[in-house]
Amino acid sequence: MGEDSAKTGRRPRADSLRNRELLLVAARGVFSAGGPEASLEAVARKAGVGIATLYRHFPTREAIFQAVYRREIDQLVDLAVTLAADEPPLEALRLWLRASIGMVATKKGMLAALAPAADSSTELFAYSSDQLNRCVGNLMATAVARGEIRDDLDSEDVLRALIGMCYTREQPGWQDKVGRLLDVFVDGLRMRRNES
Amino acid sequence: MGEDSAKTGRRPRADSLRNRELLLVAARGVFSAGGPEASLEAVARKAGVGIATLYRHFPTREAIFQAVYRREIDQLVDLAVTLAADEPPLEALRLWLRASIGMVATKKGMLAALAPAADSSTELFAYSSDQLNRCVGNLMATAVARGEIRDDLDSEDVLRALIGMCYTREQPGWQDKVGRLLDVFVDGLRMRRNES
DNA sequence: TGTTATACGGAGGAAGCCTCCGTTTAGCAA
DNA sequence: TTGCTAAACGGAGGCTTCCTCCGTATAACA
Missing domain, CATH: 1.10.357.10 (Tetracycline Repressor, domain 2)
Incomplete structure (x- = not known):
């Protein structure tokens, strides 16, 4: 994931940064509307990324x-x-x-x-x-x-x-x-x- | 369920009362230990009754x-x-x-x-x-x-x-x-x- | 002892959690 | 450009929970 890639000197992938951004925006919307109980799957769906991508960027709720x-x-x-x-x-x-x-x-x-x-x-x-x-x-x-x-x-x-x-x-x-x-x-x- | 039986004049069934009691005791234990998020199924299991019995006595969380x-x-x-x-x-x-x-x-x-x-x-x-x-x-x-x-x-x-x-x-x-x-x-x- | 209202248990569909894994792709070097 | 490979991706799948429906069992009453 993004942070780890710093170790190897390789630049973080563009899609990774983009998806992280999409997830944060989606999460803001979902949490504002539905509280913290709101499902992480809903966040991933709203962001248009796979659920695994969410967990990769944010391992815990x-x-x-x-x-x-x-x-x-x-x-x-x-x-x-x-x-x-x-x-x-x-x-x-x-x-x-x-x-x-x-x-x-x-x-x-x-x-x-x-x-x-x-x-x-x-x-x-x-x-x-x-x-x-x-x-x-x-x-x-x-x-x-x-x-x-x-x-x-x-x-x-x-x-x-x-x-x-x-x-x-x-x-x-x-x-x-x-x-x-x-x-x-x-x-x-x-x-x-x-x-x- | 228990309350409704009052309408007909028939006494509430003994097993109904007993199960309600079991559920309350179990719920107390489960909620104390695990907060309100604790699963209702866990409560029913601990009480030794079916999940439907729990929902019959307590329709909502x-x-x-x-x-x-x-x-x-x-x-x-x-x-x-x-x-x-x-x-x-x-x-x-x-x-x-x-x-x-x-x-x-x-x-x-x-x-x-x-x-x-x-x-x-x-x-x-x-x-x-x-x-x-x-x-x-x-x-x-x-x-x-x-x-x-x-x-x-x-x-x-x-x-x-x-x-x-x-x-x-x-x-x-x-x-x-x-x-x-x-x-x-x-x-x-x-x-x-x-x-x- | 029979009838019936009442309650019971659990199967089952829907949804969420999180992980695993095969596939895709962006960065980099040749 | 092209090819290699680390890095990231998506979604299936196993598990749990939620809640409902329905066939079965049984307590109350006659």
């Missing part, structure tokens, strides 16, 4: 979860940077929180799934908490500096609100509902200045 | 979980009463907490398993919280009245300690470890009077 989750975190970090550059501070925060809903959907499954194997996953969990706090903290700091939002909350408060809202039981369409709740929440963060 | 859990709670309530009558207050509390470990082992699985179906299970959850708090509260009150333990903790604190300790990751033999931790905790509750 946990392995593919971790890979998906870590990538989600990294993408959120990138997104935070992009939004901070391109959007007004408050809007950046709002958009970032909305984008995070999908991540929490995946993660919710992860928490249960990762529980058995403590070692590697607690490390990943610590890493992710750290990264997310940093993102929210930066977005908030900018908005506070511009006087756009109140300054008496910290990043952990906001993250807690996000996660708490996502725990509204998963009816069909829950992600939209949470999105709306988040908009209201962000609106509540705003400094009231000169409103009619 | 959730149904058997709820039945097991509710029974656990009720047994703990009874145990609290018995211990309060038969043992010195502090010892009663200690023994009750130790007995609770098994319940938490079952429940840990339940929380995850019940999550999908919110309605019935939140009711059960509220019921159980209430019952357990009452038990601990009574045991503690007696011990406090006798001056055996400190009086600056309430029943929720102690329950939280119990549950928190049980979340030490499930290595083989975790129940024993938690038992020892609990003993230490209970020892910490004691009033220090005249020790050498």
Whole structure:
């Protein structure tokens, strides 16, 4: 598989990289929709590869979860940077929180799934908490500096609100509902200045 | 099945009652050991009945979980009463907490398993919280009245300690470890009077 | 002791888990 | 380009679990 080929100096095969990518994308979709119980065969099917290919890239259920989750975190970090550059501070925060809903959907499954194997996953969990706090903290700091939002909350408060809202039981369409709740929440963060 | 036979006035069959009992006992054992993922077929095997019998008594996975859990709670309530009558207050509390470990082992699985179906299970959850708090509260009150333990903790604190300790990751033999931790905790509750 | 509602057991089809193995293909060197 | 080979691929197949259906057995009642 990909990692091993590094030993021999030969470049990893293009199809291997491509399939790994396809699997991660498929897994994200499947796990977000169906939780961590979702079948690995469904992931392979959605990715359009054989089941053996999935197992070759990710020997255990946990392995593919971790890979998906870590990538989600990294993408959120990138997104935070992009939004901070391109959007007004408050809007950046709002958009970032909305984008995070999908991540929490995946993660919710992860928490249960990762529980058995403590070692590697607690490390990943610590890493992710750290990264997310940093993102929210930066977005908030900018908005506070511009006087756009109140300054008496910290990043952990906001993250807690996000996660708490996502725990509204998963009816069909829950992600939209949470999105709306988040908009209201962000609106509540705003400094009231000169409103009619 | 058992419930339905009430409609016709005919008494429920003895074998039906017996099998239901066997299934509950077996399920308790299987779920405690293996979490809620444990196979229902394993439960039926352990109970020595056919798989269809299990499904007849408990049409869904959730149904058997709820039945097991509710029974656990009720047994703990009874145990609290018995211990309060038969043992010195502090010892009663200690023994009750130790007995609770098994319940938490079952429940840990339940929380995850019940999550999908919110309605019935939140009711059960509220019921159980209430019952357990009452038990601990009574045991503690007696011990406090006798001056055996400190009086600056309430029943929720102690329950939280119990549950928190049980979340030490499930290595083989975790129940024993938690038992020892609990003993230490209970020892910490004691009033220090005249020790050498 | 006979009748019948009731419950029982297990076969069996569907789906998932994971492994093994014959086939294909991408990288590299000639 | 061509050929070699490590590397990756797909899917069959053995196993387990889920859940249902149905023929058989038996407990309750008359």
